[in-house]
Amino acid sequence: MLRLPRFGFNRSTTIRFRVLTLVASIVIPLIALFTWVALEYAAAKRQIIEEKRENLTERVTASIDQEATSVLRLLESVARSESLSDGDFQNFNMQSAILLAHPQIDRAWAFTRDGMVVADSSDAANKPEQIPPQLQTKILSGAFAISSVMGDGRNAYAILGVPFSSNGQITHGIVAKINVGYFSQLFRQAGMEPQWAAAVVDRNGQFVSRSLDSSYQVGRIARPELVDAARKPEPRGTFDNVTYEGVHSLNSYQRSSLTGWTTVVAVPFDVMTAPLRQTIPLLVVGGTTILAATLLLATYLARKIAQPVRNLKDYAHALAGGMPVEIRTQHIAELEEVRVALEKAISQNARLSALVASSGDAIISIDLDGTIRSWNKGAEELFGYREDEISGQPKTVIVPEHRSSEFGDLRRQILSGESVRVETQRRHKDGTIIDVSLNSAPIRRPDGTIFAISSIIHDIRDRKAAEEHAALLMREIAHRSKNQLAIIQCIANQTAKHTSSKEEFVDAFEQRLCGFAASHDLLTHWNWIDVPLDQLVRGQLEVFVQWPSPQVDADGPSVKLDAASAQALGLALHELATNSTKYGALSIGSGHIKISWSRKSNGQSEPLLDVAWLETGGPEVVTPTRRGFGSFVIEQMASASLSGEARIDYRPQGIVWRISFPYPGVGQHQSTKAETV
Known part of the structure; x- marks a missing residue:
């Protein structure tokens, strides 16, 4: 039952006082705002x-x-x-x-x-x-x-x-x-x-x-x-x-x-101080004028409002007794509220109908036996049926066979007076299965008995697709993480086999992780696909030299590598640069490294990418007596990971390393300098 609020007034409080208080609560902040703006203006002028x-x-x-x-x-x-x-x-x-x-x-x-x-x-x-x-x-x-x-x-x-x-x-x-x-x-x-x-x-x-x-x-x-x-x-x-x-x-x-x-x-x-001194008189005159005008306006409004408000009680009594009353428009909110209350019951059904008709969601009503009785515009758009086609049809028209048992559970919950919210599936006119959220509530007669079900059906296909995409991304992240951890585990195991102390292991392991991280950064930047080879070269070399460097010349056609190839080749380049910094061309200022790559055919359908590393001008090279993890990376690991053939020549004037591996990617053949990332 609707209860109207009781309006009681303290006998010591008049309408005029209330109006003045209301106006003052509005005007005083405005005066304060005006003062603040004027002072800020003066401060700004002084700042200038x-x-x-x-x-x-x-x-x-x-x-x-x-x-x-x-x-x-x-x-x-x-x-x-x-x-x-x-x-x-x-x-x-x-x-x-x-x-x-x-x-x-x-x-x-x-x-x-x-x-x-x-x-x-x-x-x-x-x-x-x-x-x-x-x-x-x-x-x-x-x-x-x-x-x-x-x-x-x-x-x-x-x-x-x-x-x-x-x-x-x-x-x-x-x-x-x-x-x-x-x-x-x-x-x-x-x-x-x-x-x-x-x-x-x-x-x-x-x-x-x-x-x-x-x-x-x-x-x-x-x-x-x-x-x-x-x-x-x-x-x-x-x-x-x-x-x-x-x-x-x-x-x-x-x-x-x-x-x-x-x-x-x-x-x-x-x-x-002139801006402030010029502002103060303006504040005084302006504030006084606004306050005086406000008081006069409040007094006038109080007089205009007092009489209609006193009549409000008489109108309320007449309406409560069921007596006809002529309510003349006074342009006063209280009287307008009374008029709106009288019209509310008459227009309520029209408003609800308009809401249902204009809703973007499907809003339908179903009898307890499953017969569809009402069907809004949103339902037509979601399911493809016009209202005249579907009205009177059983709900099985829009319910897939594997969801046919749901209506019995829904009916039991509705009859118990519950509202039901579930995610389920429905069928379009063309047979397409639609993911939807279903919000159902009982429809009651005036005596409170339930005779039908009202359902709001919202299309959640986009959300479901987003959830499936997120799950796919999580699986992809897990897969890539396992691959990365496997590579790191291999680096750790091989480094441990070829180092004689903890300090040597830590130093070698950290350096190799840096090279691995540089390749990983490039892969991340290029979304794990199509990593430019010139940028991979730069990413590995600029850890050791200021890029561009007169000691390093990198040149070749524009080619792009997949994630696995970029990681394997990046590790090899990092090992070569590390050895060069310690013992080779990068260990002295006169040394020089030329890195080049080119595409060639091996007579088969799949082309090859040939990558060469040539050092000159460094200390005289002596063929190592033992092979460490670095040799393993640049020869065996690179060959195996790239399904190619790697070889190294320890020439006295500088080492030469070359690897050829299958490269099916599409690259543009213009020469590219490794200068930008």
Whole structure:
């Protein structure tokens, strides 16, 4: 029996309160979401500013490095001249004129190891600036060097120098005096914003350049925060400080690995926080507006809803008494639910009929005597019978003979009130047997007695096929695993027979397993069919040499091997490469291995594949006095596994191994280098 819920209201709770609560529960999260989006937007804008600041720092640093590099390259070009070693200082002065063409270089000169100036690009009577001892020492040690800032204001400069070598000895140093004031224009060229500030400080914390008041500040000690940044071990980072102009700024710095100078870009705190400050008023105004509009809307809706809800009780009483009642549409959910409840019983049968008709599964009903009474569209598609063909026919029409006894068991379970779910088989109109799942339930009269069976029949042929395929794959895996284990067991037994100690056994066994694993990886990659021979060669050889290797040449037509052939040939190649690494061509740098293969006919219907291994340039080969497992693998095991003939020739200039075996596969005859896997 359907029980309708009772709607009780607390007398202290009004419709208006409930509506306001409902609206608030929706609006407050929306306001919170709006706030979060606005704050995320502000954070994103700040992130853009920070990224722009970082990019500007990198661009300025790169520009300074570029300028310094250009000066050093000019100095190096002069240093390549033999004028100094020949004592032709006048010619050196003429060559150094190219240095003065550079906009930053004011003067260039050369000095000896004792510091004496021997050549000067300037005709001025005054001597060149004194070179700091540590700078002079670094230049004469063979490295280029860049000094810290010397002087201040418009007279600030730095010295860059490179060594001059003659006959492998450093005899002189060549230096250039550069005007660091030139760097001030790099800030503007890098795209610095008008409100921002930037500076470059040397390793001692002195200004090399500054975007603000550059003519006064250059050469002077920067503020402590910039000095700390210049001396920190980290080459880049951020910090806060107040500039000489009294502006609170957020800074990023980056130290050049070339000059050792540190670029600092400062963005005023007001600029960084502007997105957030612009967002807060929007949040306040927007949130207040939304909340006020919501409260007004909630009040209006509460008034519109209150009266119809009060009428709901009267409608319910009238309907419960069986009295006719005119329900006018109020566009209110509660009244619509009442109308739907009245129509529900009338439309229930129509809805169920539509569900049965539209189902993709077969839905049928059968009398307790086995007569088919109803048949939907899904049943027509599954069994091939139209409803007018099958209606009134016995169920044996669709039940195979070997399943005829199932109906008796099904009928007993249905009459006991149980629902039945089984997997079975049914028959199509054309006689095809269909795997199906059968879900049956009793159909009852109003008094509860069972008079028929309803069955939903689902086609499970695809699932059954998938299960059979999975079982087949499992059997295939088991078969391949047994084969692999048999090969490994053979390797272990033969290795044990030909080794005299546990350590020798482990080493030899591991190496052979590596070769076996390489072949197995290729087989897996190619789904255990048609393994390219060139890739098998590469897979075995690149364990021992860097591929491609000048010591190994592998060439032959494009051929593919089956799984058994690939494993057998892979083991043989691995043994040959192991022996070559220990005693043959791969044991010295001058050795060379040529691996070739070709297809030939033996006069019979089945072609042969001939594979050859030729070593040259290695140590002199001596015919072994005893045969180990390696010889067994490359001769007997390879011959037996490939049904071919293998032979090895221990020539003094290098071993030659060749095997010919039947190859019925189809291969393309173009030459293929073993370069890719």
